[in-house]
Amino acid sequence: MTLIEHYSKHMPIEHKAIQWLTSFCETEPWVQLRSSKNTTDECEIPLLNVELIVESVSNRRYELKIYAGIGEQRIVQLFQPSLRGKINLESQMDEQDSCFDKERYWCYLCLEVEDEHEFLPFGDHLITLALALRDDVNTAKKIPLLDMFLAHDEDEHVWIEGYYISGPETGIYDREDEKLIPLGIRTLCHKFSCLEDELACSSFGEDERYKIIEEQMRTATVEIRKNKLGSLYS
Numbered sequence: 434m435t436l437i438e439h440y441s442k443h444m445p446i447e448h449k450a451i452q453w454l455t456s457f458c459e460t461e462p463w464v465q466l467r468s469s470k471n472t473t474d475e476c477e478i479p480l481l482n483v484e485l486i487v488e489s490v491s492n493r494r495y496e497l498k499i500y501a502g503i504g505e506q507r508i509v510q511l512f513q514p515s516l517r518g519k520i521n522l523e524s525q526m527d528e529q530d531s532c533f534d535k536e537r538y539w540c541y542l543c544l545e546v547e548d549e550h551e552f553l554p555f556g557d558h559l560i561t562l563a564l565a566l567r568d569d570v571n572t573a574k575k576i577p578l579l580d581m582f583l584a585h586d587e588d589e590h591v592w593i594e595g596y597y598i599s600g601p602e603t604g605i606y607d608r609e610d611e612k613l614i615p616l617g618i619r620t621l622c623h624k625f626s627c628l629e630d631e632l633a634c635s636s637f638g639e640d641e642r643y644k645i646i647e648e649q650m651r652t653a654t655v656e657i658r659k660n661k662l663g664s665l666y667s
Contacts (some may be wrong), residue, residue: 437468440479440503441555447508450556457560463488464563471500478538479503480511485559489569491583496539497562503553508555516542518588529555542579542597544658577650584657592618599624599648617660621653 435455441448458466464487471480479483485497498513517539542552563574573580585593592614603622605611616624628649632642 434466434498436470437465437466437481437483437501437508439546440481441508444508446616447506447556449524450560451508452555452556453480454556454560457563463567466559483559485563487563487566488521489540489567491568491570492521493518493583495542495566510555510558513545516544518542518582518621519590531559537591538591540593541597542582543574543595544579577654579655581650581657584654584661588620589615593665599629600646600659602626620656624653 435451438448438455454479455466456460459662463479464485467484471482479502481501481503483499485495485499487495487497489495495516495518497514497516500511502509502511519538519540544648548581567578570591573583578598581601582596592603592605594602601622602609602625603614605614610622625646628646632645635642637645648666
């Protein structure tokens with residue numbers, strides 16, 4: 434019995450979902466589930482670190498880390514989960530990279546569970562996300578942010594810190610360091626930074642602003658792929 438199964442056993446609905454998730458992860462080679470006790474904070478309820486690792490059909494690897502609390506009736510996600518993705522290449526270059534260099538290839542992905550689904554059992558959330566990330570190419574057709582992540586290659590991910598609901602960001606703000614970033618990446622991130630500022634001063638509501646940004650993400654992603662395809666035949 435895994436740690437998260439042990440802590441969920443007094444909650445029938447949650448326990449059933451966790452058992453299903455655990456059994457699924459044990460039979461499918463492309464997904465791993467880990468759980469460990471969190472002892473960093475004092476709290477009246479048990480706290481767990483939960484980690485889900487998914488190998489996708491697009492040869493990407495996704496790593497989801499969640500900080501969860503074990504309540505009386507349900508397992509509760511305490512903070513926004515951390516989801517990172519990277520191209521899963523096992524090359525000589527990867528072997529030669531230092532731990533710091535390996536870390537640079539990861540990108541944060543700001544994907545959230547929609548409000549109407551947040552009261553589903555914790556295990557159901559995880560298995561749904563695992564299946565969605567496994568088939569990330571089809572999932573990206575519905576999520577522009579994920580599609581933009583898939584459009585970039587490993588050497589570009591070195592410069593992109595993450596893909597957020599407001600657009601991609603480099604995480605580099607020093608003027609001299611910014612000059613090292615390829616112009617295409619710098620221009621892309623600057624475009625969404627300006628768009629976010631412009632929309633913040635507009636009369637559009639929050640949902641409307643995000644829809645506009647998603648439309649611009651989709652347009653930019655099409656352009657990225659078109660440019661890469663053109664460079665192959667030039």
